[in-house]
Amino acid sequence: xxxxxxxxxxxxxxxxxxxxxxxxxxxxxxxxxxxxxxxxxxxxxxxxxxxxxxxxxxxxxxxxxxxxxxxxxxxxxxxxxxxxxxxxxxxxxxxxxxxxxxxxxxxxxxxxxxxxxxxxxxxxxxxxxxxxxxxxxxxxxxxxxxxxxxxxxxxxxxxxxxxxxxxxxxxxxxxxxxxxxxxxxxxxxxxxxxxxxxxxxxxxxxxxxxxxxxxxxxxxxxxxxxxxxxxxxxxxxxxxxxxxxxxxxxxxxxxxxxxxxxxxxxxxxxxxxxxxxxxxxxxxxxxxxxxxxxxxxxxxxxxxxxxxxxxxxxxxxxxxxxxxxxxxxxxxxxxxxxxxxxxxxxxxxxxxxxxxxxxxxxxxxxxxxxxxxxxxxxxxxxxxxxxxxxxxxxxxxxxxxxxxxxxxxxxxxxxxxxxxxxxxxxxxxxxxxxxxxxxxxxxxxxxxxxxxxxxxxxxxxxxxxxxxxxxxxxxxxxxxxxxxxxxxxxxxxxxxxxxxxxxxxxxxxxxxxxxxxxxxxxxxxxx
Amino acid sequence: xxxxxxxxxxxxxxxxxxxxxxxxxxxxxxxxxxxxxxxxxxxxxxxxxxxxxxxxxxxxxxxxxxxxxxxxxxxxxxxxxxxxxxxxxxxxxxxxxxxxxxxxxxxxxxxxxxxxxxxxxxxxxxxxxxxxxxxxxxxxxxxxxxxxxxxxxxxxxxxxxxxxxxxxxxxxxxxxxxxxxxxxxxxxxxxxxxxxxxxxxxxxxxxxxxxxxxxxxxxxxxxxxxxxxxxxxxxxxxxxxxxxxxxxxxxxxxxxxxxxxxxxxxxxxxxxxxxxxxxxxxxxxxxxxxxxxxxxxxxxxxxxxxxxxxxxxxxxxxxxxxxxxxxxxxxxxxxxxxxxxxxxx
Numbered sequence: 001x002x003x004x005x006x007x008x009x010x011x012x013x014x015x016x017x018x019x020x021x022x023x024x025x026x027x028x029x030x031x032x033x034x035x036x037x038x039x040x041x042x043x044x045x046x047x048x049x050x051x052x053x054x055x056x057x058x059x060x061x062x063x064x065x066x067x068x069x070x071x072x073x074x075x076x077x078x079x080x081x082x083x084x085x086x087x088x089x090x091x092x093x094x095x096x097x098x099x100x101x102x103x104x105x106x107x108x109x110x111x112x113x114x115x116x117x118x119x120x121x122x123x124x125x126x127x128x129x130x131x132x133x134x135x136x137x138x139x140x141x142x143x144x145x146x147x148x149x150x151x152x153x154x155x156x157x158x159x160x161x162x163x164x165x166x167x168x169x170x171x172x173x174x175x176x177x178x179x180x181x182x183x184x185x186x187x188x189x190x191x192x193x194x195x196x197x198x199x200x201x202x203x204x205x206x207x208x209x210x211x212x213x214x215x216x217x218x219x220x221x222x223x224x225x226x227x228x229x230x231x232x233x234x235x236x237x238x239x240x241x242x243x244x245x246x247x248x249x250x251x252x253x254x255x256x257x258x259x260x261x262x263x264x265x266x267x268x269x270x271x272x273x274x275x276x277x278x279x280x281x282x283x284x285x286x287x288x289x290x291x292x293x294x295x296x297x298x299x300x301x302x303x304x305x306x307x308x309x310x311x312x313x314x315x316x317x318x319x320x321x322x323x324x325x326x327x328x329x330x331x332x333x334x335x336x337x338x339x340x341x342x343x344x345x346x347x348x349x350x351x352x353x354x355x356x357x358x359x360x361x362x363x364x365x366x367x368x369x370x371x372x373x374x375x376x377x378x379x380x381x382x383x384x385x386x387x388x389x390x391x392x393x394x395x396x397x398x399x400x401x402x403x404x405x406x407x408x409x410x411x412x413x414x415x416x417x418x419x420x421x422x423x424x425x426x427x428x429x430x431x432x433x434x435x436x437x438x439x440x441x442x443x444x445x446x447x448x449x450x451x452x453x454x455x456x457x458x459x460x461x462x463x464x465x466x467x468x469x470x471x472x473x474x475x476x477x478x479x480x481x482x483x484x485x486x487x488x489x490x491x492x493x494x495x496x497x498x499x500x501x502x503x504x505x506x507x508x509x510x511x512x513x514x515x516x517x518x519x520x521x522x523x524x525x526x527x
Numbered sequence: 528x529x530x531x532x533x534x535x536x537x538x539x540x541x542x543x544x545x546x547x548x549x550x551x552x553x554x555x556x557x558x559x560x561x562x563x564x565x566x567x568x569x570x571x572x573x574x575x576x577x578x579x580x581x582x583x584x585x586x587x588x589x590x591x592x593x594x595x596x597x598x599x600x601x602x603x604x605x606x607x608x609x610x611x612x613x614x615x616x617x618x619x620x621x622x623x624x625x626x627x628x629x630x631x632x633x634x635x636x637x638x639x640x641x642x643x644x645x646x647x648x649x650x651x652x653x654x655x656x657x658x659x660x661x662x663x664x665x666x667x668x669x670x671x672x673x674x675x676x677x678x679x680x681x682x683x684x685x686x687x688x689x690x691x692x693x694x695x696x697x698x699x700x701x702x703x704x705x706x707x708x709x710x711x712x713x714x715x716x717x718x719x720x721x722x723x724x725x726x727x728x729x730x731x732x733x734x735x736x737x738x739x740x741x742x743x744x745x746x747x748x749x750x751x752x753x754x755x756x757x758x759x760x761x762x763x764x765x766x767x768x769x770x771x772x773x774x775x776x777x778x779x780x781x782x783x784x785x786x787x788x789x790x791x792x793x794x795x796x797x798x799x800x801x802x803x804x805x806x807x808x809x810x811x812x813x814x815x816x817x818x819x820x821x822x823x824x825x826x827x828x829x830x831x832x833x834x835x836x837x838x839x840x841x842x843x844x845x846x847x848x849x850x851x852x853x854x855x856x857x858x859x860x861x862x863x864x865x866x867x868x869x870x871x872x
Contacts, residue, residue, distance in 0.1 A: 110762065114759040118757055127816040
């Protein structure tokens with residue numbers, strides 16, 4: 001027997017092992033990606049905040065129970081494992097199956113199957129050598145496709161994993177962090193420096209403005225707010241579970257402790273804050289102890305803190321609208337002052353995620369202005385003078401007074417309009433349409449206007465004026481008469497002018513020529 | 528262990544068949560599938576039945592085929608008054624040396640290629656006279672059996688059954704035909720070429736593909752080669768599944784089974800043999816020494832359409848046997864296309 005069957009057998013074995021290895025590698029990759037995706041999904045479900053009841057404030061929201069947050073991924077894992085097992089069993093090949101697979105994949109028209117089957121016979125047929133030779137010539141095993149290690153399933157799983165990771169990252173971001181993502185055009189809206197907390201009480205409008213801007217612009221005004229207001233505000237704006245937990249814990253704290261002095265750190269615990277403080281600068285002092293410090297103390301402390309740039313500080317850098325600050329955006333001194341100001345307005349959620357702001361840190365470190373940064377923060381860091389702040393403070397107070405006066409005026413107008421009886425438009429009560437109704441005096445003998453009424457009787461009922469009568473045959477005097485009138489010529493002359501002679505178009509010349517000749521023959525002259 | 532060499536090399540067979548096909552193409556315009564199946568039926572060792580309306584060149588094809596192979600050729604024009612003795616031969620009284628004795632006069636059946644033109648115009652009695660000749664390749668007259676020529680190949684032509692004055696062939700007679708070939712109308716282009724070839728003074732003539740003294744030996748070697756073609760077990764199972772799928776009631780009284788609904792009788796084992804033999808010839812023509820699924824599919828309808836008996840429901844629905852067989856075997860073709868191993872993406 002020719003040695004070709006041995007070579008063929010060897011090549012078949014090599015192909016089978018290659019196929020199996022590729023399939024196993026592909027399966028391993030899919031398993032790893034699937035397991036990672038399920039783990040991320042489990043963590044995402046675990047950290048998903050959900051309301052217990054409808055209409056419940058977000059601060060009271062809880063989390064998905066463990067039975068669901070773990071059960072769903074486990075069920076998915078079991079299903080995926082079953083599908084994967086079926087899939088592997090379907091694609092796994094034995095040496096015999098590899099023969100039929102190669103036969104089909106290479107278009108050998110059952111040559112390989114026949115070779116494999118006839119080779120097992122004790123006495124191969126006479127045409128068997130010819131078949132082996134023919135098969136060996138056509139059997140290019142290298143052309144056969146083996147499973148790709150990174151196939152469509154793996155790519156789909158990788159995309160799903162990426163999406164889950166992105167959703168996890170976004171889910172952990174607080175609105176403040178989301179707002180601080182780089183925007184194409186920085187917001188031109190700036191808020192003047194806040195009034196002194198000891199002197200001014202914020203009006204409702206200012207509170208509302210602060211709440212709206214709290215997610216974007218942590219300011220000194222926020223620092224003046226009470227701890228309860230801050231708690232509610234941040235509880236409604238934060239979507240991350242970690243910050244949410246801290247907020248809940250912060251709410252349970254007494255107001256003096258939760259307010260943290262001038263900080264807008266509503267739900268953050270002192271431990272969290274201490275973790276980000278530099279040991280040598282803060283001395284590891286609890287936040288409660290320094291929380292009641294005046295803003296001046298705080299700014300001085302922050303200035304000390306800001307001398308050393310820290311990872312989380314850059315996330316809270318204010319938008320530097322000062323030209324000098326823009327130009328010197330890379331100066332460390334400015335950064336340090338800004339950082340010191342920002343730490344006072346950093347909330348707990350941002351502290352917990354300071355390590356994720358690496359990219360933003362770099363951008364902020366280059367002095368790039370961001371949307372959530374306000375100029376007065378930079379000014380408070382040492383750029384603006386106290387006189388400017390006082391002027392701005394007075395201006396704001398004046399504006400608030402004006403607005404409250406206008407509101408009172410509008411409210412008064414609204415109350416007055418409620419007291420008036422409503423007019424029906426288009427009726428006699430509308431003085432703009434009709435005059436006042438004129439009284440009819442029956443003694444003067446004037447004709448009383450006939451009022452049209454609707455017949456109340458039904459259609460089939462007999463009318464009072466109904467009956468049978470005969471026509472009188474006399475014409476009424478009120479009937480219209482026609483008087484003859486002579487016709488008269490109009491005194492106005494006709495405004496007709498002679499028309500100019502027009503050239504006959506070329507295509508109609510023969511027509512007109514025929515008409516002219518015909519009229520000449522018949523003796524008629526065309527008009 | 529030494530084994531005898533193959534009787535004929537497959538390449539030689541393929542080349543000769545190609546030459547034969549080209550020679551027939553000189554006379555027969557178009558009808559490529561008909562010519563191909565005629566060659567397949569001949570080298571498979573069976574007989575073929577050509578069905579088509581008159582004037583499509585069935586007789587010309589049979590005569591040309593015999594001429595190209597260089598074999599003896601006889602023709603029987605079947606009519607209702609044709610008797611079996613007119614085909615097989617008869618005993619004649621011969622005066623030899625003053626003594627009268629019976630002597631057998633061979634009929635037209637004693638030839639290599641027999642054209643039975645319009646076989647369905649003959650009476651069933653005459654038709655059945657060919658049963659032994661086609662099946663056993665011998666005839667028995669007055670107790671004496673005579674061997675027929677080897678090769679013996681019957682080409683029968685018939686008009687469609689619906690035409691007047693015809694006697695449908697009995698099932699036993701039909702089963703003796705390896706293939707039933709439907710001859711269709713030529714296309715306009717082919718008809719144009721037919722007119723150009725047949726209405727001129729010098730009509731095309733057929734030349735034998737090999738010398739007359741070698742023809743018989745070569746054909747016998749080729750037929751032996753056909754039987755040597757290798758068949759895998761999967762192919763044999765495929766043929767068996769195809770044949771058994773035509774049996775009505777095979778899967779119980781399933782009203783949805785087309786075989787139960789439209790067929791009264793399924794394909795006989797002779798049909799399976801015909802399928803496999805035809806597939807072997809197709810494999811050799813295709814340059815292979817092994818049968819593939821495609822070869823079986825190609826020979827499916829020519830080998831089986833005349834072997835099934837349609838039910839009343841099928842006739843009422845005007846279902847053709849080819850349509851029923853296609854519907855029956857479609858799941859099998861799909862299943863054999865479905866590999867054991869999923870294709871990698």
